[in-house]
Amino acid sequence: MKADITARLEEIAGREFVVYDQGHIEDYLYDETERRLRPPACRDCVVVKPGKPEEISEILKLANSENITAVVRGGGTGLCGAAIPVRPSIIISMERFKKILEYDDKNFVITVEAGVTLREMNEFLQERNVLYFPCHPGGAEAQVGGLAMENAGDPRAVKHGVMRNHIKGLEVVTPTGALIRLGGKLRKNNAGYDLMQLMIGSEGTLGVVTKVMLRLYPKTKYSGVLLASFDTCGRAADAVTRTLKRGIVPLSIEYLNRSVALRTAEYVGERWPLEKGRSDLLFIAEEDSEEGLFDVQKAIEEICSEAGAVESLVPEAGRDQSVILTICDSAYGAFGEDLTDSMDIAVPPADIPRLISGLEQIAERYGAAIDTVGHMGDGNVHSNVYLAEKDIDDYYEDLKRELYALTVRIGGTITGEYGIGKIRRDSLPVQYDSTQLRLMRGIKELFDPNGILNPDTAIY
Ligand SMILES: Cc1cc2nc3c(=O)[nH]c(=O)nc-3n(C[C@H](O)[C@H](O)[C@H](O)COP(=O)(O)OP(=O)(O)OC[C@H]3O[C@@H](n4cnc5c(N)ncnc54)[C@H](O)[C@@H]3O)c2cc1C
Numbered sequence: 001m002k003a004d005i006t007a008r009l010e011e012i013a014g015r016e017f018v019v020y021d022q023g024h025i026e027d028y029l030y031d032e033t034e035r036r037l038r039p040p041a042c043r044d045c046v047v048v049k050p051g052k053p054e055e056i057s058e059i060l061k062l063a064n065s066e067n068i069t070a071v072v073r074g075g076g077t078g079l080c081g082a083a084i085p086v087r088p089s090i091i092i093s094m095e096r097f098k099k100i101l102e103y104d105d106k107n108f109v110i111t112v113e114a115g116v117t118l119r120e121m122n123e124f125l126q127e128r129n130v131l132y133f134p135c136h137p138g139g140a141e142a143q144v145g146g147l148a149m150e151n152a153g154d155p156r157a158v159k160h161g162v163m164r165n166h167i168k169g170l171e172v173v174t175p176t177g178a179l180i181r182l183g184g185k186l187r188k189n190n191a192g193y194d195l196m197q198l199m200i201g202s203e204g205t206l207g208v209v210t211k212v213m214l215r216l217y218p219k220t221k222y223s224g225v226l227l228a229s230f231d232t233c234g235r236a237a238d239a240v241t242r243t244l245k246r247g248i249v250p251l252s253i254e255y256l257n258r259s260v261a262l263r264t265a266e267y268v269g270e271r272w273p274l275e276k277g278r279s280d281l282l283f284i285a286e287e288d289s290e291e292g293l294f295d296v297q298k299a300i301e302e303i304c305s306e307a308g309a310v311e312s313l314v315p316e317a318g319r320d321q322s323v324i325l326t327i328c329d330s331a332y333g334a335f336g337e338d339l340t341d342s343m344d345i346a347v348p349p350a351d352i353p354r355l356i357s358g359l360e361q362i363a364e365r366y367g368a369a370i371d372t373v374g375h376m377g378d379g380n381v382h383s384n385v386y387l388a389e390k391d392i393d394d395y396y397e398d399l400k401r402e403l404y405a406l407t408v409r410i411g412g413t414i415t416g417e418y419g420i421g422k423i424r425r426d427s428l429p430v431q432y433d434s435t436q437l438r439l440m441r442g443i444k445e446l447f448d449p450n451g452i453l454n455p456d457t458a459i460y
Contacts, residue, residue: 001020001044001045001046001088002066005046005062005066005068005090006018006020006046008062009046009048009059009062009090012048012050012055012058012059012062013048013049013050013051013055013059014051017048017049017050017051017096018046018047018048018049019046019047019048019049020046020047022043024047025043025045025046025047025091028045028047028073028076028091028093029041029043029045029084029085030076030084031076031077031078031079031081031082031083031084032076032077032078032079032139033078033079033080033081033084033421033423034079034339034341034342036340036341037081037341037423038081038084038422038423039081039084039086039422039423040086041084041085041086042085042086042087042088042089044088044089045085045088045089045090045091046090046091047073047091047093048090048091048092048093049093049095049096050092050096051096051097053171053173053179053210054179056092056173056208056210057173057177057178057179058177059090059092060173060174060175060176060177060208060452060453061176061177062090063090063452063453064175064176064177064450064452067450067452068088068089068090068452069085069087069088069089069090069452069453069454069455070089070090070091070092070175070452070453070454071083071084071085071089071090071091071092071204071453071454072091072092072094072145072149072204072208072453072454073091073092073093073094074094074114074115074142074143074145074146074149075117075138075139075141075142075143075146076141077138077139077141077142077146078146078150078418078419078421079342079344079418079419079421080150080203080415080418080419080420080421080422080423080424081421081422081423082149082150082203082204082419082420082421082422082454082457082458083146083204084422086422086456087455087456092208094114094115094143094145094146094208095115096115097113097114097115097116097145097210098113098115098116098120099112099113099116100112100113100116100120100121100124101113101211103124103128104185105128105130105131105216107185108131108215108216108217109168109185109213109214109215109216110124110125110131110133110213110214110216111169111211111212111213111214112144112211112212112214113210113211114143114144114145114146114148114208114209114210114211114212115143115144115145116143116144117140117141117142117143117144118136118137118138118139118140118141118142118143118144118147119140119141121133121144121214125216129219130218130219131216131217131218131219132216132217132218132219133166133214133216133217134156134159134160134217134251135153135154135156135157135160135162135163135166136154136156137152137153137154137156137162137163137417138150138152138154144212144214145209145210145212147163148163148167148170148199148200148209148212149199149200149201149202149203149204149209150163150201150203150418150419151163151164151200151201151419152417153378153380153416153417154252154375154417155251155252155253155254155284155375155377155378156251156252157252157375157377157378157380158249158250158251158252158253158375158377158378159249159250159251159252159286160217160251162417163200163201164197164200164201165215166214166215167183167196167200167212167213167214167215168183168184168185168186168213168214168215169181169182169183169184169185169196169211169212169213170182170183170196170199170200170209170211170212170213171209171210171211171212172199172206172207172208172209172210173207173208173210174206174207174447174448175206175207175447175448175450175452175453176447176448176449179210180195180207182195182196182199183196183213184213185213198443201419202458203419203420203421203454203457203458204453204454204457205444205447205448205453205454205455205457205458205459206443206444206447206448206453207447207453208453220286220287220288221287221288221289222286222287222288222289222290222292222293223251223284223285223286223287223293224284224285224293224297224314224317224321225282225283225284225285225314225315225321225324225325226282226283226285226297226300226301226312226313226314227273227274227280227281227282227283227312227313227314227315227324228280228281228283228300228301228304228309228311228312228313229258229274229276229277229278229279229280229281229309229310229311229312230277230278230279230280230281230304230307230308230309230310231277231278231279231308231310232278232279232353233255233257233279233352233353233356233357234353235279235307235308235309236255236279236280236281236307236353236376237349237350237352237353237376238307238308239281239303239304239307239308239309240253240281240349240376240377241349241350242303242306242307243283243300243303243304244377246299246303248285248296248299248300248303250283250284250285250286250296250300250377251284251285251286252282252283252284252375252377253281253282253283253284253375253376253377254281254282254284254328254373254374254375254376254377255279255280255281255282255352255372255373255374255375255376255381256279256280256282256328256331256373257278257279257280257371257372257373258272258274258277258278258279258280259371260331260334260335260371260372260373260384261274261280261327263334263335264327264328264330264331264334265327266334267330267333267334268326268327268330268334270323270326270327272327273313273315273320273324274311274313275311276310276311277309277310277311281304281376282324282328283297283300284325285297285300297314301314328373331373331382332373332382335371335384335386338386339384339385339386340368340385340386340387340396341384341385341396341400342382342383342384342385343381343382343383343384343385343400343403344380344382344414344415344416344417344418345380345381345383345403345404345407345412345413345414345415345416346378346379346380346381346412346413346415346416346417347379347381347407347410347411347412347413348379348410348411348412349376349377349378349379351379351410351411351412352374352376352379352381354410355381355406355407355410355412356372356381356383358406358410359372359383359403359406362399362402362403362406363385363399363403366387366395366398366399367387368385368386368387368399369385369386370383370384370385370386371383371384371386372384378416379412379416380416380417383403385399385400385403400427401427401430404427404430404431405430408430408431413431414427414428414430414431419458420457420458420459421457421458422456422457425456425457425458425459425460426460428459428460429460432460437459437460440459440460441459444459
């Protein structure tokens with residue numbers, strides 16, 4: 001990195017907030033994307049840790065005048081390589097944007113600086129114990145700014161939606177250095193194009209978020225777990241449709257095929273409690289009263305039985321429940337080393353059986369294996385692909401193209417949660433036609449005429 005650029009960054013942010021020795025820069029180069037899939041990071045980078053939006057504005061003006069790339073780094077927990085610098089870059093770390101600015105319990109909103117982590121915000125809300133943020137759409141160290149920029153979502157989307165549904169306002173420094181404020185505490189606002197929604201999910205390509213205002217919700221007091229197993233994925237999906245049609249909206253509805261459940265249980269040193277059937281559903285329900293929770297669990301159990309469940313179980317609160325939740329949360333770790341790709345596709349929820357059987361047929365033709373865990377309630381499945389050989393073979397690209405094409409034919413998307421980033425960019429034309437891709441490129445050019453902010457990301 002040129003010495004005059006690092007010197008300017010020191011003037012803008014202060015000497016102690018600029019990192020250019022290679023040893024320390026290493027910590028800022030990669031996110032949590034699987035090793036085999038992530039692009040190699042460029043090491044010719046400098047890290048700057050601004051403390052104010054005005055400093056970010058100056059940094060971006062410098063990037064424009066020097067025609068050098070800037071990449072924002074949040075918590076570095078992303079799973080699509082979006083935060084990985086692949087060209088010589090100024091890495092803008094948001095780690096000093098740590099303040100919780102306002103907790104407004106009358107309007108049900110919290111305003112935080114973008115570098116506050118999910119864990120920190122939840123601890124703050126936990127201490128007050130009245131309102132809460134109902135989702136956990138990322139790693140605990142993911143920053144609220146990063147969650148907004150990835151429009152992250154988790155299994156609780158069944159009941160509560162994804163980040164997009166909770167964000168009320170953003171403060172953003174545009175790529176050319178202007179500070180803009182989008183949205184606010186309003187319940188209704190129909191003025192002009194909705195730039196805030198455009199910014200959400202833009203993967204750090206349209207601006208640097210400095211503040212986020214999020215919606216909060218009254219805390220529910222009781223939660224419980226129910227497991228049900230079926231002979232086929234189709235029967236499990238039918239149980240999900242019947243439950244939702246009956247007006248019961250659980251917090252989440254997770255699907256595990258039995259081989260995933262058994263392997264993960266072994267990985268965490270526990271026993272999977274179901275024996276009959278091959279396709280398991282985990283319902284998590286949340287209610288305001290103990291009786292309400294009991295009634296909902298009973299109703300779900302009846303619906304599952306009508307749909308052909310061969311076994312069901314309401315584990316005791318406490319250890320039994322937490323074992324099951326631990327197993328479900330660990331499915332990814334259990335397969336980590338053998339995995340080639342953990343796909344993140346989503347289809348209309350009722351079409352999941354069609355998707356899973358189609359994926360399995362395609363994989364079989366390539367001599368690959370696919371295991372699926374998924375958020376059955378919101379149609380998002382993580383299909384773990386294993387190739388015969390451990391390295392990514394040439395044929396993997398063909399296999400992936402076929403899997404994505406099937407997904408799109410069913411009306412789905414190639415990513416429901418983790419985003420396009422740098423690893424799925426080349427697959428975007430499978431989902432969007434040339435007009436849509438051109439409009440996206442046009443939007444990027446309008447915000448970022450010199451293409452300095454996180455190019456090579458999110459759009460094709
Ligand atoms: C254990 C674990 C569990 C996870 N669970 C989920 C899950 O349930 N659902 C899900 O969707 N994802 C999940 N993820 C992925 C990840 O946590 C999310 O994608 C999260 O949104 C990334 O936030 P981050 O702060 O780590 O962003 P980073 O990885 O640092 O960056 C992600 C992108 O956002 C940009 N960015 C970050 N901060 C800003 C900012 N302030 N302004 C502008 N751009 C910015 C970066 O440039 C980059 O393009 C998980 C990851 C892990 C490791």
